[in-house]
Amino acid sequence: MLTIFLISFSYEKSWSYNWEGIRENLKDSISLYRTNSITSGVGENGSDFSFEVERRNWIMKYATIKELEKLSLYPDGTIKAIAYEGLLRNKLYFKKYDLILKILNDEDIVAYQSGCLGYTISLRDYFMDYVLQLNPERSFEFTTNLGFGLSDEEKYKIIAEYKSYLLIK
Numbered sequence: 410m411l412t413i414f415l416i417s418f419s420y421e422k423s424w425s426y427n428w429e430g431i432r433e434n435l436k437d438s439i440s441l442y443r444t445n446s447i448t449s450g451v452g453e454n455g456s457d458f459s460f461e462v463e464r465r466n467w468i469m470k471y472a473t474i475k476e477l478e479k480l481s482l483y484p485d486g487t488i489k490a491i492a493y494e495g496l497l498r499n500k501l502y503f504k505k506y507d508l509i510l511k512i513l514n515d516e517d518i519v520a521y522q523s524g525c526l527g528y529t530i531s532l533r534d535y536f537m538d539y540v541l542q543l544n545p546e547r548s549f550e551f552t553t554n555l556g557f558g559l560s561d562e563e564k565y566k567i568i569a570e571y572k573s574y575l576l577i578k
Contacts, residue, residue, distance in 0.1 A: 426483055431476050438468050439480065442487050446520030446527060447535075453525040469495030474502055486517030486532050493532070494540055497557050506563050512536050513570050537571055545572060 428436055441464070450462040472480065472495055480492035493512055496502045512532055519535045521528060530538075537544040541557070545568050559567070 430479055435468065435472055435476060438464060439483075439488055439491070442491065443485060445487075446522040447487055447490060448521075449523035451524050452522070455524075458522075465491055469498055474499060477502075486515075486519045489515065489517055490519045490532055490535060493536070497540065505557050506559060506567075509536070509541070509559075509567055510570060513567070513574060533571065533574060541567070543568055543571070546575075 431439075445461065447465065448458045448461045450457070450459045452458040468491055469477075472492075474496065477492045477495045477499070481489055481496065483489055483492065493508065496508055497505055502508075513536075515532045517532050518529045519532055521530050521535060521539075534544075538547065543564055
């Protein structure tokens with residue numbers, strides 16, 4: 410009975426994730442992020458972590474749209490963030506506006522590290538601050554073309570939706 414209790418107490422949702430349809434070498438790369446955070450590429454004392462950025466970029470480029478969509482259902486915010494960003498950066502994925510609205514509704518968190526600072530951040534804040542660069546609390550201009558194909562109208566709608574979440578906090 411004690412063994413069952415201990416196992417159930419330490420159970421992780423990722424143990425029951427169905428990897429069907431995800432290629433093995435992609436699965437191996439993704440599994441590294443179960444213990445690592447997303448990094449800006451700069452570590453403590455200015456150490457170079459660009460290899461982590463390259464690994465993340467490789468996952469986003471190598472994975473198919475179907476694999477990224479499936480990984481967006483993974484029960485870990487950091488892995489979901491990689492999948493979401495991969496979909497946003499994929500030129501053949503045309504549901505980006507709807508995906509962003511889904512991200513804004515996602516309650517998961519992301520482990521993020523830049524320099525000597527490491528912290529957790531909500532998926533919506535991570536995307537608005539670091540990926541979309543549309544956080545209304547920071548200065549931004551729509552002149553920056555991030556390549557996501559969003560119109561100015563869609564960007565304003567996304568910002569309005571994000572502000573509604575800030576009011577709820």
